[in-house]
Amino acid sequence: MTREERRAESGRQTREAAAERAAIAVRPEEFQQGGAGSREKVFELKGVGVDYSGATAVKDITMDVRRNDVTALIGPSGCGKSTLLRCLNRMNDLIPGASVHGELLYHGEDLYGSAVDPVQVRKLIGMVFQKPNPFPKSIFDNVAFGPRILGRKENLDEAVEGALRGAALWDEVKDRLEDNAFGLSGGQQQRLCIARCIAVQPDTILMDEPCSALDPISTGKIEDLMIELKEEFSIVIVTHNMQQAARVSDRTAFLMVELDADEDNRWGRLVEYDETEKIFTNPSDRRTEDYVSGKVG
Amino acid sequence: MVEQTRAHYQAELEQLEASALGGLDLVSEQLGRTIEAVEQQDVELAQQVIVDDDRIDGRYLEVHQSLIALLATQSPVATDLRLISALLHVLKNVERMGDQCVNVCKLIPLTGNEPPADAEMLSRVVTMGKQARTLISQAKRAFEERDVAMAQDLVRQDDVVDNLNRECFHLALEIGDDADKREWAMTMLLGARAIERIGDNAVDIGEQVAFVVTGLFREFEDASHPDG
Numbered sequence: 001m002t003r004e005e006r007r008a009e010s011g012r013q014t015r016e017a018a019a020e021r022a023a024i025a026v027r028p029e030e031f032q033q034g035g036a037g038s039r040e041k042v043f044e045l046k047g048v049g050v051d052y053s054g055a056t057a058v059k060d061i062t063m064d065v066r067r068n069d070v071t072a073l074i075g076p077s078g079c080g081k082s083t084l085l086r087c088l089n090r091m092n093d094l095i096p097g098a099s100v101h102g103e104l105l106y107h108g109e110d111l112y113g114s115a116v117d118p119v120q121v122r123k124l125i126g127m128v129f130q131k132p133n134p135f136p137k138s139i140f141d142n143v144a145f146g147p148r149i150l151g152r153k154e155n156l157d158e159a160v161e162g163a164l165r166g167a168a169l170w171d172e173v174k175d176r177l178e179d180n181a182f183g184l185s186g187g188q189q190q191r192l193c194i195a196r197c198i199a200v201q202p203d204t205i206l207m208d209e210p211c212s213a214l215d216p217i218s219t220g221k222i223e224d225l226m227i228e229l230k231e232e233f234s235i236v237i238v239t240h241n242m243q244q245a246a247r248v249s250d251r252t253a254f255l256m257v258e259l260d261a262d263e264d265n266r267w268g269r270l271v272e273y274d275e276t277e278k279i280f281t282n283p284s285d286r287r288t289e290d291y292v293s294g295k296v297g
Numbered sequence: 298m299v300e301q302t303r304a305h306y307q308a309e310l311e312q313l314e315a316s317a318l319g320g321l322d323l324v325s326e327q328l329g330r331t332i333e334a335v336e337q338q339d340v341e342l343a344q345q346v347i348v349d350d351d352r353i354d355g356r357y358l359e360v361h362q363s364l365i366a367l368l369a370t371q372s373p374v375a376t377d378l379r380l381i382s383a384l385l386h387v388l389k390n391v392e393r394m395g396d397q398c399v400n401v402c403k404l405i406p407l408t409g410n411e412p413p414a415d416a417e418m419l420s421r422v423v424t425m426g427k428q429a430r431t432l433i434s435q436a437k438r439a440f441e442e443r444d445v446a447m448a449q450d451l452v453r454q455d456d457v458v459d460n461l462n463r464e465c466f467h468l469a470l471e472i473g474d475d476a477d478k479r480e481w482a483m484t485m486l487l488g489a490r491a492i493e494r495i496g497d498n499a500v501d502i503g504e505q506v507a508f509v510v511t512g513l514f515r516e517f518e519d520a521s522h523p524d525g
Contacts, residue, residue, distance in 0.1 A: 243372055280374045282512030289375045294303045 040067040042204055042234045043088060043111075046103040050083050053097035057083045058268040061102070063253055070226055070235045072249035072276065074242065076291070079255040080268025081238040085206050088236060089125035090118040123150070126197035130209040132189035134181035134196075139164075139173050142181045142192055146200035159199055166232075167195035168225050187218020194225065198233070205229065207237040211244065223248050242292055245276065252279040254288045306371050310380065313363050317384045320356045320391035321437040321502075325430050327353065327398040328495065332426035334405055335488060336419065338412060343402035353395035357388050364388075379512060383505035387440070390498040394433070397491040397498075404484050413478040418468045422485055425461045425492045428454065432499035439506045448503035452517045458496035465489040 043065040050057045058080035065071050065088075073081040083092070090111065092098040104111045111121065123146075134142050143160040152159065160177070164170040169191040173184070181192055190210060197205055207226075211219040226235055226248045239245050245252050253273040259266050272279065272288040283289045290296045327346055334343040364381050367373065373381055408414075432454050439447040466489075469482040500517060508514045 242374070246374070281378060283375055292374050293377050295307070 039069070041065065041105075042067050042107060043236075044103070044105040044108075045087075046105075048084075048087060048100065048102035048104050050080070050087060050092060051097075051099050051101075052095065056265065056267040058255070059258070061255075061270045063270060063273045065234065065236060066251065067234050068230050068232075069250040070230050070237060070248050072245035072252045073236065073238045073255065074240075074245050074252060074291075075255035075268065075271075076257060077240075078266065078268070079257045081255055082208050083268065084255070085208055085236060085238050088204070088206055089127055090121050091127065093118050123200050124202050125204045125206060126200065126202040127206045127208070128190070128193050128197055128210045131213050132186060132193050134184070134189050134192050137181060138178045139181050139184070139192060140177040143195050143199050146196060150200060160195075163195040163199035164192075166198050166229070167191045168221060168228070169195055185218070187214050187221060190214060190218070190222060191225065194222075194229075198229070202233065204234045204236065207235060209238055209240060212240065219244070242280075242294070246280045249276045252276045254279065254283075254285075254291060256287055256291065303371075306367075309363075309367065310373075310377060313360055313367070314380065314384060316356065316360045316363075317387050317391070318437050318440055320353060320360070320388065321433050323353050323356060324391055324394045324398070324495075325433045327395060328426060328430050328433070328492075331398045331401050332423055332430075334402055335426070336423050338405065338408065338410065338414075340406050340410075343405040346402045347399050350395050350399045353392060357392040361385065361388055376509070379509050383440075383509045386505045387502050390501050394495045394498045397495050400491040401488040404488050408481050408484050412481045413475065414481060415468065415472060415478065418465055418472075418482060418485055421461045421465050421468070422489050422492065425458050425465075425489060425496075428458050428461070429492050429495045429499070432458070432496050436499040436502040436506075439503055440509075443506065443510050445507050445510050448506035449517060451500045451503040455496040455500050458493055462489050462493040 041064045045061050045063050045065075048061040049059045061084060073084060075081050086092045087100050087104060088106075088111075092100055100112060106121075106125070110116070135145060137145070140160055143163050144156050147156060147159050161170060161174075164173060169188060172188060173179075173192075176183075181189065184192060190213075194205070194210075211222050214222065223244065226237070229235060230250075237245075237249065251274065254271045255268045256271050257266050258269045272283060272285045274284065278284075279288060280292055283292065287296075327349060330342055330346050333339065334346060364384055368381060432451055435447060435454060436451060438444070439451070465486060469479075469486050472478050472482045504515065504517055507517075
C-alpha cells in the first residue's frame with residue numbers, strides 16, 4: 001500500500017468511525033442529568049398547604065409524584081415532611097383543626113373531593129410508620145387483618161403468603177405464622193407492617209421514617225425491599241437519613257422551614273424537587289446544597 | 298437560626314485542597330530545575346530532580362489516602378463530592394507531571410557533557426518548559442478561584458506549547474546529516490514531548506475546575522475527535 005493509499009484508507013476509517021459515533025452518541029447532558037422522562041403521575045400537588053387550627057404548617061407545595069418511583073421527602077425537623085406525607089392519604093383528616101387547601105390530584109382525581117371516601121383512599125394509599133406497630137395478634141392475623149376487613153374470606157392463606165413474600169419476610173416466618181407478632185425482631189416487625197400494608201393491594205405506600213428505629217442490617221433489608229416494591233407500587237418516603245434518600249429514591253424533594261418577619265410563625269416550604277442524583281451531586285439551590293452536605297442545621 | 302455545622306470536616310477538606318494544589322507548586326519547582334538542567338546540561342541538577350520526585354509521590358499518597366478516608370467517613374455530596382472527585386484527578390495529574398520532569402531529566406546524561414546542541418531547538422524546548430510552568434500556575438489559580446474562564450484559557454496557553462513542539466519536530470527533521478547531532482535532536486524531541494504532556498495535564502486540571510463549578514464534565518478539546 002502506498003503512502004497516499006494509506007492516507008486515503010485512514011481517512012475512510014476516520015469518517016466511518018465518526019458516523020458510528022454519531023449513530024450511538026449519548027449526549028452528556030442527558031446522561032448526567034438522569035433523563036427526566038414523563039411517566040404517569042400518581043399525585044399532582046398544586047399550591048398545597050396545611051393549617052393546624054389556623055397556624056400554617058406547610059405552604060404552597062407544587063410537585064408531581066411519578067408512578068413506580070420512590071420519592072423521598074427530606075428536610076430539617078419541623079419543615080412539614082410528615083404533614084405533607086399525611087396529606088397524601090388524608091390522614092390529616094383525623095387531626096382536629098387540620099385543614100388542607102390547594103389542589104391535590106390522585107391519578108387525576110381530586111383527593112379531597114366531596115364524593116371521595118377517606119377509608120377507600122387509605123386502602124389504596126397505605127402507610128408504614130416510624131415505629132413498627134403490629135397488632136397484638138398472630139403473624140398470620142396481622143397480615144390477614146386488612147383483607148378480612150374488606151370482606152375477603154377465601155384464599156386468605158394465599159393472600160397472606162403473597163404479602164409476606166412481597167415484604168421479604170415469608171422465609172423467616174413461614175413455620176411460625178401462628179406465633180405472636182411481638183416475638184419478631186424490630187426489623188421483622190417493620191416488614192410485617194409492610195406486608196400488612198400490601199396485603200390490601202394498595203397502589204401507593206407512604207413511609208414515615210420507616211427505618212429510624214432499626215439497626216443497619218434491618219435498614220438494609222427494608223431499603224432492598226423498597227427497591228423491589230417499587231416495581232409494583234409507588235412509594236413516598238420521609239427520611240432524616242440523607243444517605244438513605246440517596247440510596248433508595250428516584251426523586252427527592254427538599255423542604256425547609258420558613259419564618260415570618262417577626263420570627264413568630266414558621267412553616268414548611270418546598271425548596272427543590274429533582275432527580276435524586278441531581279440533588280446529591282449538583283443541586284440547583286444553595287439551601288439544598290447546604291442541607292444535604294450537612295453544613296447547616 | 299441557620300447554624301454552621303461540620304466545621305472540622307470543612308476545615309479538613311480545605312486543608313486537603315491546599316495540599317493537593319500545593320503539589321502543583323512542587324511540580325512547577327521541579328520543572329523549573331528541569332529546564333535549567335536542560336539548558337545548562339547539568340547532570341547533577343537532573344539527578345536531584347529525579348530524587349526529589351519522591352516528594353511529589355509522597356504528596357500524592359498522603360492526600361489521596363486522606364481523601365479516600367474523607368469519602369468513607371463523611372459521605373460528602375454535591376459540591377464537596379465534586380471537589381473530592383476533582384482533587385483525586387488533580388493529584389493524578391500532579392503525579393504524572395512530576396514523572397514527566399523525571400523523564401526529561403533522565404535524558405540529560407544521554408546527550409553527553411558537550412552535546413552538539415542546536416541553539417534554535419534548545420531555545421524552543423526551554424520556552425516550552427517556561428510556558429508549561431505558566432500553565433501550571435494558571436491551572437492552580439483557576440482551581441483556587443473556581444474561575445472557569447481562566448481554566449478554559451489554558452487551552453489557548455497550551456496551543457503555544459503544542460506549536461513549539463511541532464517546530465521542534467521540524468527543526469529535528471532538518472538538523473542535517475551529522476549522526477551525533479541527529480541523536481541529540483531525537484533525544485530533545487523526547488524531552489519536548491514530555492513537556493508537551495505536562496501542558497496537557499494542566500488543561501486536564503482546568504477541565505476539573507469546570508466540573509467542580511458546573512457539575513458537568515466536558516473535555517475542553519477532544520483530541521481523539523478534533524472535528525467534533
